[in-house]
Amino acid sequence: MLENKKIVLGITGSIAAYKACILVRLLIKKGAEVQVVMTPAAKEFITPLTLATLTQKPVVSEFFDRRDGSWHSHVSLGLWADAMLIAPASASTIGKMANGIADNMLVTTYLSMKQSSTAEGKVKAPVFVAPAMDLDMYAHPSTQQNLQRLIGYGNHIIEPGTGHLASNLEGKGRMEEPERIVDVLEQFFAKQSLLSGKKVLITAGPTYEKIDPVRFIGNYSSGKMGYALAEVCAERGAEVTLVSGPVSLTANHPAIRRIDVESAAEMYEATTRCFPDVDIAILCAAVADFTPKVTSDKKIKRKGDDLKLELQPTQDIAAALGAVKRKGQVLVGFALETDDELANAHKKLKKKNLDLIVMNSLQDAGAGFRVDTNKVTIIDRHHGLTAYDTKSKREVAEDIIEAICNKQ
Numbered sequence: 001m002l003e004n005k006k007i008v009l010g011i012t013g014s015i016a017a018y019k020a021c022i023l024v025r026l027l028i029k030k031g032a033e034v035q036v037v038m039t040p041a042a043k044e045f046i047t048p049l050t051l052a053t054l055t056q057k058p059v060v061s062e063f064f065d066r067r068d069g070s071w072h073s074h075v076s077l078g079l080w081a082d083a084m085l086i087a088p089a090s091a092s093t094i095g096k097m098a099n100g101i102a103d104n105m106l107v108t109t110y111l112s113m114k115q116s117s118t119a120e121g122k123v124k125a126p127v128f129v130a131p132a133m134d135l136d137m138y139a140h141p142s143t144q145q146n147l148q149r150l151i152g153y154g155n156h157i158i159e160p161g162t163g164h165l166a167s168n169l170e171g172k173g174r175m176e177e178p179e180r181i182v183d184v185l186e187q188f189f190a191k192q193s194l195l196s197g198k199k200v201l202i203t204a205g206p207t208y209e210k211i212d213p214v215r216f217i218g219n220y221s222s223g224k225m226g227y228a229l230a231e232v233c234a235e236r237g238a239e240v241t242l243v244s245g246p247v248s249l250t251a252n253h254p255a256i257r258r259i260d261v262e263s264a265a266e267m268y269e270a271t272t273r274c275f276p277d278v279d280i281a282i283l284c285a286a287v288a289d290f291t292p293k294v295t296s297d298k299k300i301k302r303k304g305d306d307l308k309l310e311l312q313p314t315q316d317i318a319a320a321l322g323a324v325k326r327k328g329q330v331l332v333g334f335a336l337e338t339d340d341e342l343a344n345a346h347k348k349l350k351k352k353n354l355d356l357i358v359m360n361s362l363q364d365a366g367a368g369f370r371v372d373t374n375k376v377t378i379i380d381r382h383h384g385l386t387a388y389d390t391k392s393k394r395e396v397a398e399d400i401i402e403a404i405c406n407k408q
Contacts, residue, residue: 002030002182002186004032005031005032005033005185006032006035007027007035008036008083009023009024009027009086011037011038011039012038012088014042014045014089014133015045016132017046019087019088022178023182025054027185036055036060037060037077038059038060038106039061039104040062041090042061060109077109077112078109078113081125083126084109085128085130086106086127086129087132089129089130089132090131091138091143093106094129095146098146098147098150113127128156128184128185128188129156129157129158131143131173134167134171135165135170135173151392152392154231158176158180160172160175162174192237193237194236194401195233197237199238199277199279200241200281201241201274201278201281202243203284203285203287204244204247205223205245205285205286206219206221206285207261207267207288208262209264209290209314210292211295212296213299215299217290217292219288220286220368222369224372225334225396226244229401232394232401234255235253238280240253242256242258243274243285244258244285245262245286259274263288263291264291265291268317271317271321272317272320275324279329279330280404281330283321283332283333284334288314290311290313291313293311293312294310316352318331318333318352322352322353322354323353330355331354332357333348333357334360335348335349335358336360336368337359337361339363341361341377342385345379354381355381356379357378359379360375360377365390373391374390374392374396375388376399378403386403
């Protein structure tokens with residue numbers, strides 16, 4: 001999976017920098033082309049000459065070559081690379097990455113890597129981060145917050161191991177072993193082809209049900225879960241149609257085609273129109289169950305103390321798709337519940353002819369609307385159930401896509 005892959009290896013100021021030599025050899029043995037970028041502090045632990053000899057490429061560390069003034073282009077590195085791996089990643093570099101402090105070549109390259117241009121448009125190059133530091137530094141709230149922020153940006157964190165540290169203490173903070181890091185990269189690139197050639201339909205965000213020109217009935221959905229699903233599907237090789245309610249998010253991957261809608265009726269029309277041509281449909285949007293029976297074309301003025309608003313049911317998108325689902329199509333629904341969660345999710349799964357349902361509960365901290373995390377349970381039509389811990393919505397999206405791929 002790493003044959004002919006171009007990898008930027010970032011090395012920071014950590015005692016674990018010596019492991020970078022092993023990492024380089026393993027990557028090259030797998031057929032990868034490696035370009036090393038070092039922070040100034042990293043050169044105190046391992047020499048650029050050693051790494052240049054192993055990679056057969058000059059090591060990049062400074063913005064300019066002091067001998068002739070030539071510029072080392074972080075932009076060119078971002079265009080060149082298929083992935084960036086930062087191993088070891090010190091607490092200082094993780095903090096700079098999380099907060100966009102581009103005061104060295106490595107962090108500047110990282111920021112360029114996130115939006116590398118291609119002939120088809122702009123696409124995110126994957127970035128893998130392997131932390132290495134003392135146990136107290138790793139456990140510090142600031143480090144953990146920075147790691148969560150990096151995950152939220154779409155980076156992949158390779159968890160450090162537990163064991164004997166350079167401080168002679170025992171605990172979590174050891175950089176993962178080079179062999180395992182290479183395995184993580186290989187698994188990632190293997191997954192990239194899992195949805196190759198597949199067409200995926202995803203709904204995301206809320207719907208707004210108009211009352212008058214200035215008021216609507218809506219909900220708290222931010223669209224983050226649906227957009228994370230769209231990005232992961234596109235990265236796995238799928239052609240994605242994203243039917244989005246009104247949100248402030250953007251879809252950056254060139255394989256994502258976005259259709260903007262506002263109301264439940266508009267989402268129903270777009271979704272039912274697209275569904276016959278797709279292999280997988282994931283209904284993540286928080287669609288209104290009711291809409292005003294009568295809409296005013298002028299702002300409703302206050303008259304007396306009461307306003308009676310008569311509502312009527314919206315069209316049920318999941319039920320409509322489940323009724324026409326053809327053999328081989330996979331239909332996935334979501335169930336956000338406040339009580340009797342599993343019973344309600346099982347009922348919805350069966351009633352709407354879904355293949356999988358993703359259940360989450362507003363009773364769980366870190367789940368639901370307006371947060372960057374989620375805690376889900378995935379249930380299949382044969383009553384198989386997998387419960388997951390609280391994770392970032394990006395990680396939850398990866399779990400959901402893996403469950404879908406296991407059904408293919």
